[in-house]
Structure formats: structure tokens, C-alpha cells
Amino acid sequence: MSQFSAAASNVGKVRASNQDSGYAGTYLSIVADGMGGHAGGDVASHLVIRHMLQLDKEYDDVKAAQRDLIQTLLQANDMLADVVYEHPELAGLGTTVSAMLRVGNQVVLAHIGDSRIYLLREGNLSQVTVDHTFVQRLIDSGRITEEEAHDHPRRSVLMRVLGDVDGSPEIDTVVLEVSVGDRWMLCSDGLTGVVHTDRLLPFLQEAETAEDAADTLVQASLSGGAPDNVTVVVVDITADGPENIAELVGSVAGPMPIKQPEPRLIPSGTNKPRPKPKKLPISTGGMTVPPPPLTAQLDAVKARRIRRRVMLISSLILVIGALFIAAILGYRWSQTQFYVGSDADSVVIYQGISQNFAGISLSHVYVDTDLPLDSLTDYQKAQIEQTIPFPTFGEAQALVDSLASEAQK
Numbered sequence: 001m002s003q004f005s006a007a008a009s010n011v012g013k014v015r016a017s018n019q020d021s022g023y024a025g026t027y028l029s030i031v032a033d034g035m036g037g038h039a040g041g042d043v044a045s046h047l048v049i050r051h052m053l054q055l056d057k058e059y060d061d062v063k064a065a066q067r068d069l070i071q072t073l074l075q076a077n078d079m080l081a082d083v084v085y086e087h088p089e090l091a092g093l094g095t096t097v098s099a100m101l102r103v104g105n106q107v108v109l110a111h112i113g114d115s116r117i118y119l120l121r122e123g124n125l126s127q128v129t130v131d132h133t134f135v136q137r138l139i140d141s142g143r144i145t146e147e148e149a150h151d152h153p154r155r156s157v158l159m160r161v162l163g164d165v166d167g168s169p170e171i172d173t174v175v176l177e178v179s180v181g182d183r184w185m186l187c188s189d190g191l192t193g194v195v196h197t198d199r200l201l202p203f204l205q206e207a208e209t210a211e212d213a214a215d216t217l218v219q220a221s222l223s224g225g226a227p228d229n230v231t232v233v234v235v236d237i238t239a240d241g242p243e244n245i246a247e248l249v250g251s252v253a254g255p256m257p258i259k260q261p262e263p264r265l266i267p268s269g270t271n272k273p274r275p276k277p278k279k280l281p282i283s284t285g286g287m288t289v290p291p292p293p294l295t296a297q298l299d300a301v302k303a304r305r306i307r308r309r310v311m312l313i314s315s316l317i318l319v320i321g322a323l324f325i326a327a328i329l330g331y332r333w334s335q336t337q338f339y340v341g342s343d344a345d346s347v348v349i350y351q352g353i354s355q356n357f358a359g360i361s362l363s364h365v366y367v368d369t370d371l372p373l374d375s376l377t378d379y380q381k382a383q384i385e386q387t388i389p390f391p392t393f394g395e396a397q398a399l400v401d402s403l404a405s406e407a408q409k
Helices: 040-055 060-085 134-139 146-150 197-206 212-221 292-336 378-386 393-407
Strands: 002-010 021-023 028-035 096-103 106-112 116-121 124-125 172-177 183-187 230-238 246-250 337-340 346-357 360-372 388-390
Touching: 002 021, 002 116, 002 212, 002 246, 021 040, 021 230, 021 292, 028 040, 028 060, 028 183, 028 230, 040 060, 060 096, 060 172, 096 116, 096 183, 096 230, 106 116, 106 337, 116 197, 124 197, 134 146, 134 393, 183 197, 197 212, 292 346, 292 360, 337 378, 337 393, 360 388, 378 388, 378 393, 388 393
Parallel strands: none
Antiparallel strands: 002 230, 021 028, 021 246, 028 096, 096 106, 106 172, 116 124, 116 183, 183 230, 337 346, 337 388, 346 360
């Protein structure tokens, strides 16, 4: 039994850089979706996949492969924390990881975040991994449907991720049997955010090769607007076949973007001398018009000054009035919002928004949940301390319920 895999990645139509990384190897396949300010996401996905390349080898024991896969991911997590220590400007960097390591007729899957792994077998497509997102918690608890999750405002809130936010991340792993004819697909949420699961089957079924499938899926995301980076790795399980050529795509295919970008050079342009402007007043023929009498000039200057003062005062009144109305409307709107934050030692639901205006707080405590901050993971605590906004109290309460449920496990 062997495999043939292919990878494709695209920056999309909105993002300025590609923070995704992908790898299609002989035994190992990975998709990582980086996140973080500056070049943080590029660094995170790049570093993790580069560190994992050592696993692309033949294993005799699936348990040993599973152990090495988990250990390597945890090592990569520590490396990300070390990078932030050396480069504080990258604080908050992180990445999802979905990886598959084949051992004979079995595969070891490792997963954290909201990238996904799918399996197409005998015409049936199934999602093998479960997203580690807030909306997935809502789906699991029956609060929203799969369809409602597609457009949920908090669909990008991750509950688990590799990065400098959690020293001991929980990584899902499973060992599964593989069969000749299986087609596996690993992807970032840049694909599934545009091409939903129920539309993936035709693309995977109709493509003749893994390369065709990967390219077609990326193109489908681009055709749908591609608001995010999109990366796809497709793996075909065969009885025997040509030797697979390892392929890196996305951020990991380039140099490691650790250093901050140099300032952009702005062309100075030409410095040709400009012609001197003609003095006013002038006639259409270009000849100077004789100036009016001095008294008339003084009267005209006085009239212009009066007009300017009237216009200035009128403009100030209009601006102040508009700002006053905007402030009232803005405050009223802010009090329809909610966010989950914290006080000294517990999780709190606030009404309003987590900003101040002219030294005045635009929020107040709505519900003190009595859920201790110490009961949360480091990553969850970091998210809560940064605050998570919601348009309704019900959605804010749903997040608190989910955190409380997990804390009791």
C-alpha cells in the first residue's frame, strides 16, 4: 500500500499575506492555519510544519508514530513560546494543525483548531475531525444548527490552538484503518468557510488525481470570494504507485518571516521647477486687471472676514450638533451589546462595549457568573481577559455555560 498526495495554497482575495502552510509528503500530510499580528501567523504555521517534517518516514509501529506525532507537536508549541520570548512583537501568534501520518494500512491523525480532515470512501464523504471552536460547542449543545453556524458572528473564535497562549494544549489524536481507493483531504477554514461540506463531494469525486482535486478546491474558494487564505492537501491511497514527491505550499514554502519587514521605499519622483502662478486678479486674456480703489479693497476684505466668521461659527455648530447626536445614538447602540470579560478573579458578562469615551466607561457589569478564572485553561483565560463581544446576552451566556461545562470535566 502506498499514497500519492498533492497540495495547493492561495493567499485569497482579501488577505495581504498567506499565513497558511501545507505539506504533502510520502507518509506525512499537514495543514496549518497561522494567526497573529505582524508576521506572527506566517511564523507559527511555518515553524510547526518545518519541525514536523522529521516525521515523514516509514514507521513499523503505529503506537510509536502516534507518540512521536504528539510529542513533536508539543515541542513545536514550546518553540512558538520561545520565539515570542525572543521576538515580543509576535506575542499572540498561533496556528491550527491537522496532520495525518500513514503507518502501513493505518493512519494516525492529530488535530487542534478549526482546520479539517475529510475522508471520501466508496462515494461517501465524512468529516473526521471536530472543530475546536465556540460555534461547534453551540452546535454540540443544540443551541444552533450547522446552517446557522456558517454565518455566526463568533464562528472564528477558537477554543484550542498551538501557540504562546497555552503551555499544555490538548491535541485530538486517533488511529484509523485505511483502504485502497480512499481519498483524504486536509484543509484550512479558508476552504470550508466558502465551500461548505455539502458542496465538497463533487469536487473530490470528479477529480482524477490528487493534484487536480487540490487545485480545483482552491479555485472553488477563489470563485466564491476567498476572504481568507486557503490551503488544501489531498491524499490518495493506492495499492502501488509512483514515488511521491514532497511538496511545501503557503508560508512554509518561503523563508521564515521572523524579522520585521523593512520600511517601504517611497519614490521621490522628479523635482522639475514649477512655473510661478499668476497673481490675482487676472483676465481671461492673461493681462493684469487694474486694482480697484483702496477703500473698496478694504471693504471687500472686511466683508470676506465677516463671511468666514459666520461660516466658521455655523460649521462649528453643525459639527457639535452632529457629534452630540452621534454620541447619543452611539451610547444607545452600545447598551444593546454584551461582552464576556473578567473582574479580579471571575468571568463576568458586561452590558455595553469594552471601551471608554472621554474617560467615561461604556459598559457595566450585567452578570457576575462566579466562574473562577483559575478554572479556565491559559488560552481561554487569555481570550476572556481580552474580552469577547456578542450582539445578544443569550450568546454571551452560551459561551459562559460552555466554559463552565468544560471546567467541570
